[in-house]
Amino acid sequence: AAPLVGRLAIVGIGLIGSSIIHACKARGIAGTIVAIDRDPAVLERCAALGLGDERTGDLAGVAGADLVVLCIPVGAFAAVAEAMGPHLKPGAIVSDVGSVKGSIIAQTRPHLPAGTHLVPAHPVAGTEYSGPDAGFATLFQRRWCILTPPEGTEPAATALVEGFWQAMGANVEIMSAEHHDRVLAITSHVPHLIAYNIVGTAADLETVTESEVIKFSAGGFRDFTRIAASDPTMWRDIFLHNKEAVLEMLGRLNEDVAILSRAIRWGDGDTLFDLFTRTRAIRRGIISQGQDAAEADFGRRHAE
Amino acid sequence: AAPLVGRLAIVGIGLIGSSIIHACKARGIAGTIVAIDRDPAVLERCAALGLGDERTGDLAGVAGADLVVLCIPVGAFAAVAEAMGPHLKPGAIVSDVGSVKGSIIAQTRPHLPAGTHLVPAHPVAGTEYSGPDAGFATLFQRRWCILTPPEGTEPAATALVEGFWQAMGANVEIMSAEHHDRVLAITSHVPHLIAYNIVGTAADLETVTESEVIKFSAGGFRDFTRIAASDPTMWRDIFLHNKEAVLEMLGRLNEDVAILSRAIRWGDGDTLFDLFTRTRAIRRGIISQGQDAAEADFGRRHAE
Numbered sequence: 001a002a003p004l005v006g007r008l009a010i011v012g013i014g015l016i017g018s019s020i021i022h023a024c025k026a027r028g029i030a031g032t033i034v035a036i037d038r039d040p041a042v043l044e045r046c047a048a049l050g051l052g053d054e055r056t057g058d059l060a061g062v063a064g065a066d067l068v069v070l071c072i073p074v075g076a077f078a079a080v081a082e083a084m085g086p087h088l089k090p091g092a093i094v095s096d097v098g099s100v101k102g103s104i105i106a107q108t109r110p111h112l113p114a115g116t117h118l119v120p121a122h123p124v125a126g127t128e129y130s131g132p133d134a135g136f137a138t139l140f141q142r143r144w145c146i147l148t149p150p151e152g153t154e155p156a157a158t159a160l161v162e163g164f165w166q167a168m169g170a171n172v173e174i175m176s177a178e179h180h181d182r183v184l185a186i187t188s189h190v191p192h193l194i195a196y197n198i199v200g201t202a203a204d205l206e207t208v209t210e211s212e213v214i215k216f217s218a219g220g221f222r223d224f225t226r227i228a229a230s231d232p233t234m235w236r237d238i239f240l241h242n243k244e245a246v247l248e249m250l251g252r253l254n255e256d257v258a259i260l261s262r263a264i265r266w267g268d269g270d271t272l273f274d275l276f277t278r279t280r281a282i283r284r285g286i287i288s289q290g291q292d293a294a295e296a297d298f299g300r301r302h303a304e
Numbered sequence: 305a306a307p308l309v310g311r312l313a314i315v316g317i318g319l320i321g322s323s324i325i326h327a328c329k330a331r332g333i334a335g336t337i338v339a340i341d342r343d344p345a346v347l348e349r350c351a352a353l354g355l356g357d358e359r360t361g362d363l364a365g366v367a368g369a370d371l372v373v374l375c376i377p378v379g380a381f382a383a384v385a386e387a388m389g390p391h392l393k394p395g396a397i398v399s400d401v402g403s404v405k406g407s408i409i410a411q412t413r414p415h416l417p418a419g420t421h422l423v424p425a426h427p428v429a430g431t432e433y434s435g436p437d438a439g440f441a442t443l444f445q446r447r448w449c450i451l452t453p454p455e456g457t458e459p460a461a462t463a464l465v466e467g468f469w470q471a472m473g474a475n476v477e478i479m480s481a482e483h484h485d486r487v488l489a490i491t492s493h494v495p496h497l498i499a500y501n502i503v504g505t506a507a508d509l510e511t512v513t514e515s516e517v518i519k520f521s522a523g524g525f526r527d528f529t530r531i532a533a534s535d536p537t538m539w540r541d542i543f544l545h546n547k548e549a550v551l552e553m554l555g556r557l558n559e560d561v562a563i564l565s566r567a568i569r570w571g572d573g574d575t576l577f578d579l580f581t582r583t584r585a586i587r588r589g590i591i592s593q594g595q596d597a598a599e600a601d602f603g604r605r606h607a608e
């Protein structure tokens with residue numbers, strides 16, 4: 001059978017871009033894969049890793065591609081779309097993997113020639129590592145990928161991108177960009193902000209040394225540090241481009257922290273106990289839906 | 305050689321109590337182990353699991369013990385110490401594993417007869433599971449255990465408890481109870497409170513459904529849900545008994561969140577980028593000191 005995509009161009013060969021190339025190669029999803037990255041050193045690593053049938057630093061490399069997937073930070077879309085737009089062939093589908101969707105549509109759409117299609121996507125899967133060496137073929141397996149085609153998008157274009165992600169093992173869900181940005185604000189963006197914040201605060205305390213924080217991190221803090229080790233550029237861009245939803249969710253969180261603080265101050269154990277009991281149910285939902293493993297401490301005990 | 309402890313009594317056979325029994329048995333640390341729990345069903349599980357050479361529901365079971373370790377929630381110490389005190393033999397050492405130290409000393413000391421010794425301890429190691437089935441012998445291996453002997457404590461008593469934890473594979477550090485409570489507020493208590501809080505807030509949103517939160521949790525949220533699945537009684541007690549330090553650290557956190565919110569609102573990417581870069585260094589410290597594994601995503605990718 002012919003591959004799902006004849007000519008596939010991946011722009012930005014980092015964690016996500018390289019994982020897509022691995023997955024497409026492993027499963028024969030694309031006829032020819034063009035790896036595009038502005039950094040010659042990254043292209044060299046790609047050659048060493050066997051990533052891409054063709055490699056170039058020039059965005060003109062999207063010429064002739066049936067599907068182009070932009071795997072770059074959320075803040076880079078306008079410039080890349082502008083440079084790439086004139087080279088797109090008629091009927092080309094442009095997709096991406098950006099963690100924010102509203103802003104990406106706003107940045108990209110003005111630069112796409114008539115007759116091309118925009119089907120934004122966001123695979124909800126990742127690690128705290130970056131670059132072409134970090135990718136692996138199974139990253140998207142049994143993870144969700146959210147598509148946010150703007151109103152009026154050609155259904156066939158959406159269907160192609162849906163099939164593309166399913167072929168890599170992902171489950172696909174379709175929703176509006178606005179809704180996506182709120183859902184991700186609470187499930188990803190605000191947790192990252194809070195993790196960065198608490199790790200930053202800990203480093204600044206006068207009464208507790210940084211070495212103590214590191215030594216005694218096993219009590220919960222170390223999970224925050226893992227999250228707070230994620231790529232600074234990627235996350236700066238996410239917060240700047242999902243401003244409204246992030247600030248809205250932070251506001252809600254602050255109200256709830258105020259309630260908890262008051263409960264602690266006044267010794268209201270029931271309020272604390274009730275919340276702590278409710279949150280367990282959500283954890284059970286995540287385990288039963290296969291979004292995480294139930295093993296204690298993620299198998300750290302076995303790693304010792 | 306004679307075992308380090310002749311007669312050892314463990315009060316409260318939950319995650320930590322049962323882990324101590326497993327570790328002591330595996331390494332021959334105690335001559336006789338008495339397992340004490342108020343719940344007959346727990347004692348039955350202990351019998352089935354082979355936990356304890358003797359088992360009783362009566363605190364009088366501490367009689368004759370050289371070392372008694374209280375493995376009960378932080379809120380239960382006053383009552384248990386009062387009931388147990390009269391049965392302690394002269395020279396007995398009383399220790400514990402509670403996550404807060406100042407309050408435990410205040411609750412326990414008044415009930416200990418003259419000629420006995422109090423050497424509070426806190427192993428900084430755990431999982432989100434509870435009960436006698438959750439324990440395992442290696443829980444404390446290469447983890448820190450903090451001792452907070454009050455001023456004037458007999459050095460020989462402190463040395464015995466230090467040797468006890470080292471024999472189970474832990475590294476021991478000694479500090480004041482007050483300092484312990486601040487250090488743990490930032491490395492453990494506040495992270496747990498924030499995790500509980502964010503999971504609770506997510507469940508209460510009108511614009512995002514709980515099923516969406518569960519589905520798309522892989523973006524960071526699921527790590528918070530694991531922490532927020534910890535035992536409600538244990539954590540209620542921790543917050544009520546480490547009130548000052550927790551509220552102090554929460555106050556600091558709030559100030560820092562306000563700064564981040566402002567940076568997001570005004571599009572100040574440099575402030576965000578600088579913080580996100582600084583926090584990576586702390587993560588590196590934790591990995592290089594063996595407090596966590598460097599593998600991406602804790603091997604979740606391999607579990608698929």
Ligand SMILES: NC(=O)c1ccc[n+]([C@@H]2O[C@H](COP(=O)([O-])OP(=O)(O)OC[C@H]3O[C@@H](n4cnc5c(N)ncnc54)[C@H](OP(=O)(O)O)[C@@H]3O)[C@@H](O)[C@H]2O)c1
Pocket residue numbers: 011012013014015016017037038039042071072073074076080097098099100122123124125126127128129130131132231234238
């Ligand atoms: N990491 C995750 O967990 C995750 C999960 C889901 C979605 N995402 C999204 O996926 C996208 C890529 O993330 P990643 O984790 O793969 O990042 P990454 O490993 O850091 O790779 C980013 C890639 O984008 C390129 N790039 C950066 N700035 C650029 C610019 N101004 N113009 C052109 N190319 C540029 C980089 O090229 P150079 O090498 O030349 O800098 C690099 O190839 C982001 O939008 C992110 O929000 C990430």
Ligand SMILES: NC(=O)c1ccc[n+]([C@@H]2O[C@H](COP(=O)([O-])OP(=O)(O)OC[C@H]3O[C@@H](n4cnc5c(N)ncnc54)[C@H](OP(=O)(O)O)[C@@H]3O)[C@@H](O)[C@H]2O)c1
Pocket residue numbers: 315316317318319320321341342343346375376377378380384401402403404426427428429430431432433434435436535538542
């Ligand atoms: N879990 C962790 O990650 C961790 C880490 C370090 C330190 N700690 C500390 O270790 C202690 C025990 O925690 P754990 O995780 O082992 O808890 P757990 O598995 O829930 O066990 C708690 C034990 O305490 C007993 N208990 C509860 N209330 C009692 C009361 N009022 N009087 C007498 N016994 C009572 C329980 O007996 P029943 O079965 O009869 O209820 C049970 O045996 C706590 O102080 C906690 O702060 C926990």
